[in-house]
Amino acid sequence: MDDKKRLQELDRRFIWHPFTQMKDWQAEDPLIITEGNGCFIRDRDGRWYLDGVSSLWVNIHGHRRRELDEAIKAQIDRISHSTLLGMANAPSIELAGRLAELLRQSGMAGLTKIFYSDNGSTAVEVALKMAFQYWRHRGDSGRNAFVSLNNAYHGDTLGAMSVGGIPIFHDTFRPLLFHTFKAPAPYCYRCELGAEPVHCGMACLEKMDNVLQEHHQEIAAVIVEPLVQAAGGMIIWPEGFLRGVRGLCDRYGLLMIADEVATGFGRTGRMFACEHEAVAPDIICLSKGITGGYLPLAVTVATDNIYNAFLGEFSELKTFFHGHSYTGNPLGCAAAVACLGIFEQEDTTGRLPPKIKLLRERLEGMSSHPHVGDVRNKGLMAGIELVRDKKTKEPYPWERKMGWEVSRYAREKGVLIRPLGNVVVVMPPLSIAEDDLARMLDVIHDGIEAVT
Ligand SMILES: Cc1ncc(COP(=O)(O)O)c(C=O)c1O
Structure with a gap:
């Protein structure tokens, strides 16, 4: 048995993941992360992903920062x-x-x-x-x-x-x-x-x-x-x-x-x-x-x-x-x-304004989409709320997992995000480069197109 299979089996047998329906998890091909570098993390298959969720909103300066590693x-x-x-x-x-x-x-x-x-x-x-x-x-x-x-x-x-x-x-x-x-x-x-x-x-x-x-x-x-x-x-x-x-x-x-x-x-x-x-x-x-x-x-x-x-x-x-x-x-x-x-x-915070501007402009671009009800951000925290009916603001039923569908699409394109119900969340590390942020938002945009 190769090492990936061994880890997957151990995970399935022994780990109870947080905020996770384990029945679904059991059926999934789990992402096993082995390495990180800057705003990217790599899985066991050697595929790199943009860490668009900042490893659950915690990462600020990127992975494997020399100063942090050394300290x-x-x-x-x-x-x-x-x-x-x-x-x-x-x-x-x-x-x-x-x-x-x-x-x-x-x-x-x-x-x-x-x-x-x-x-x-x-x-x-x-x-x-x-x-x-x-x-x-x-x-x-x-x-x-x-x-x-x-x-x-x-x-x-x-x-x-x-x-x-x-x-x-x-x-x-x-x-x-x-x-x-x-x-x-x-x-x-x-x-x-x-x-x-x-x-x-x-x-x-x-x-x-x-x-x-x-x-x-x-x-x-x-x-x-x-x-x-x-x-x-x-x-x-x-x-x-x-x-x-x-x-x-x-x-x-x-x-x-x-x-x-x-x-x-x-x-x-x-x-x-x-x-x-x-x-x-x-x-x-x-x-x-x-x-x-x-x-x-x-x-x-x-x-x-x-x-x-x-x-x-x-x-x-x-x-x-x-x-x-x-x-x-x-x-x-x-x-x-x-x-x-x-x-x-x-001067991490001093360098944020152009990234925030880019995020804001891209969000505004998405706001005209027929299934985007609302876009909102403060700094580099943003949400894109998907709706079934824009006029009445009728939400998608939560069981349809629309946010998850967009996340799944993004993962296939090499971007990791994690939604909150019908809200697609943008929460990259503060150190993200502008072109990576732009790519992340392109993928999210295409994901919303594809899924809705
Ligand atoms: C505002 C706020 N308070 C508290 C918590 C809980 O933090 P932890 O998950 O580290 O217990 C969170 C987690 O997302 C949060 O967003």
């Missing part, structure tokens, strides 16, 4: 892991200093206390627990609820799902989840309030105001994905909504949690999405691009005000009782320091 190798030669429970390590200290400075430069000088974990979901769990316990220490034990948006995605652990709002992912688990007040998402193409965008005066924000007015004394924090509800279908917020959420949190004296797991590290064209509207949350969650897409690492960053509320005598039990085995892992932190170094040396 990790150098750290391996010192130590690969030691715990942050009761001791410190050099890379996590260096990174914390760099992140605090980066947040300061991005207008979030108040965010200085960095709590490490391993992935986006744990960063959110930490934020929720921190916000909840903060109020306990302030002597306010009635704040047991959160506000989140419909269509939100904050991860797959129980707390993160509790503040999520995507029925297909979350409804099964609803009996296990804690109560959260929901507010409408600013999904202008399919406004749940039936309002006409632009002229609506952001009626969805008013609805959030109503929820807060009625329940603010029960609420610990409002959690949002600033500017882009990513997994919800690349929903781009109208200008002012984020500022409006901050304004409401201030008015009712609530904490604001910004989940920038998907939007952080240059994705929206700025280092952080909050920068676009000069908003500083009380807690920010970061992961995905933090290590350039190399290793699992996350941070939850809080203000001094929150941190100080946890200070007390040992016997007061004000300690934040949370931590993971690999919290502050030195390899991940060394990769993250190197990743930030590349941002600085190459």
Whole structure:
């Protein structure tokens, strides 16, 4: 048996893939990736593909970046892991200093206390627990609820799902989840309030105001994905909504949690999405691009005000009782320091505007297609929403897997993308060359033609 067959068989027998119907998977010829270089990854058959999904939205500077490879190798030669429970390590200290400075430069000088974990979901769990316990220490034990948006995605652990709002992912688990007040998402193409965008005066924000007015004394924090509800279908917020959420949190004296797991590290064209509207949350969650897409690492960053509320005598039990085995892992932190170094040396965000312009122009070109209902982007995050009927906005039934059909077509042409239902997602590494981006968009365009 050749090695490819052997691996396929082992995979089929022993691996349960995430977000995957394994019955379909069993029937597929699985893509087994063995190598990467820049924005391309290679499978076992030696075929190269453009990594148009950034290996699930994490890759920033490309694969096999010399600086990242060397930083990790150098750290391996010192130590690969030691715990942050009761001791410190050099890379996590260096990174914390760099992140605090980066947040300061991005207008979030108040965010200085960095709590490490391993992935986006744990960063959110930490934020929720921190916000909840903060109020306990302030002597306010009635704040047991959160506000989140419909269509939100904050991860797959129980707390993160509790503040999520995507029925297909979350409804099964609803009996296990804690109560959260929901507010409408600013999904202008399919406004749940039936309002006409632009002229609506952001009626969805008013609805959030109503929820807060009625329940603010029960609420610990409002959690949002600033500017882009990513997994919800690349929903781009109208200008002012984020500022409006901050304004409401201030008015009712609530904490604001910004989940920038998907939007952080240059994705929206700025280092952080909050920068676009000069908003500083009380807690920010970061992961995905933090290590350039190399290793699992996350941070939850809080203000001094929150941190100080946890200070007390040992016997007061004000300690934040949370931590993971690999919290502050030195390899991940060394990769993250190197990743930030590349941002600085190459001015990664400064080089984005021509790529974003190209993306925008191509999307506009696709918007006249009879089965493209909406195109939207912020920075290098984009969604193309396919519809059965453009006039009525009737979606394709989700079982038809139209997004997947386009992805399948793209894969045959050497481009890897991953849809969100009927939304074709464009999410390449920030380092993608303009001609590769153009080719990716050509393939997507042809795929939409072919499939619809
Ligand atoms: C905004 C947001 N928060 C949290 C998460 C969860 O991150 P992870 O998959 O690393 O747990 C994601 C993942 O896509 C995300 O987009």
